[in-house]
Amino acid sequence: MYCRKCYTKLDPTDDFPRCPRCDRGFDPTDRNSYLARPFPGKWRIVWHIFLTTLVSFVIAFIVANFQLAQASGH
Amino acid sequence: MADSPPSFRYLADPCCIISLVIYPINRFYLKPHHIGGWFTHGYLNDVLCLPMFVPMILYAQHLLGLRPHRRFPGVWEIFQNLVVFTIVFQVITPRFPKTFTSAGDPWDILAYLAGGMIAGIYWSVSARRISAPVVAASD
Numbered sequence: 001m002y003c004r005k006c007y008t009k010l011d012p013t014d015d016f017p018r019c020p021r022c023d024r025g026f027d028p029t030d031r032n033s034y035l036a037r038p039f040p041g042k043w044r045i046v047w048h049i050f051l052t053t054l055v056s057f058v059i060a061f062i063v064a065n066f067q068l069a070q071a072s073g074h
Numbered sequence: 075m076a077d078s079p080p081s082f083r084y085l086a087d088p089c090c091i092i093s094l095v096i097y098p099i100n101r102f103y104l105k106p107h108h109i110g111g112w113f114t115h116g117y118l119n120d121v122l123c124l125p126m127f128v129p130m131i132l133y134a135q136h137l138l139g140l141r142p143h144r145r146f147p148g149v150w151e152i153f154q155n156l157v158v159f160t161i162v163f164q165v166i167t168p169r170f171p172k173t174f175t176s177a178g179d180p181w182d183i184l185a186y187l188a189g190g191m192i193a194g195i196y197w198s199v200s201a202r203r204i205s206a207p208v209v210a211a212s213d
Contacts, residue, residue, distance in 0.1 A: 049154075051140055056155050059131050060162040064174050 001028070007038040081204065082146045082197070084133035089193050093126035120185030125193035128155050146201040152190045159186055 001010045003019040003026070010019060012028035019026065026033040035041065040048070084090075097119060104114040128147050135141040160183050168178035 048140065051138075052135055052151075053154060053158060055134050055138065055140065056131050056158040057162065059127065059134060060158055063127065064162060064167050067174070 001026075002035040002038040004033070004035050004041075007035065007040075009038070010034055081144045082129075082132075082201075084129050084136060084144075087129045087197075089125045089196050090129040093122040097122055097126060116179070117181065117185040120182045121189040121192075123159055123186050124152060124155060124190035125196075127159070128152055128190075128193065131155055146197040147194070149194060152194050156183075156186050156190050 001012055002008065003010055003022060003024055005024045006019060006022040008019050008021040010017070010026060017026050017028055018024065028034075100110075100114055100118045100122075104110050104118070108115070110118070128151065132141055132147060132151060136144075164178045164180070164182060167174035171177075
């Protein structure tokens with residue numbers, strides 16, 4: 001049982017089940033509130049790839065516009 | 075601190091700084107004076123592309139919280155940006171010649187790849203060099 005946010009190992013026997021590292025709460029009876037293994041879920045990986053690729057595209061287009069400004073003498 | 079990951083310095087990374095120094099030399103001196111022939115005129119900036127922009131892109135991700143750690147760029151991150159730069163500069167911008175000046179050249183992709191491989195090898199060696207004393211100290 002691992003934290004969904006920081007992947008820290010969780011103790012389900014705690015009276016107030018919270019992650020000791022990031023303080024995120026979880027419910028030992030709710031499988032959606034924790035991870036079964038210390039690895040990001042499929043959708044989190046997809047979302048991360050999408051966001052990082054978006055950042056790369058934005059910077060690449062800024063570079064393309066910079067080249068345009070250089071070429072046009074601005 | 076035995077589990078501290080290697081510390082990548084993003085914009086202060088030597089590979090990025092060297093590329094930032096070579097780029098204007100090529101842009102404002104070598105190319106106008108036709109020094110270095112076809113390589114400096116057509117491909118040197120493309121070779122510098124990933125060593126220069128991967129640290130910048132990863133720093134932007136770091137500031138946005140998408141890359142909380144300071145590890146050296148991995149193969150995946152270099153490959154991801156190789157694909158993005160190839161799509162932007164070899165597929166998208168050549169289709170809009172009135173808007174962008176970039177002309178598609180398949181050899182540019184090889185130049186991006188060469189720059190990415192050189193930088194990747196440098197970052198891999200740097201990561202090992204920095205993490206080695208930490209491991210030795212923890213023994």
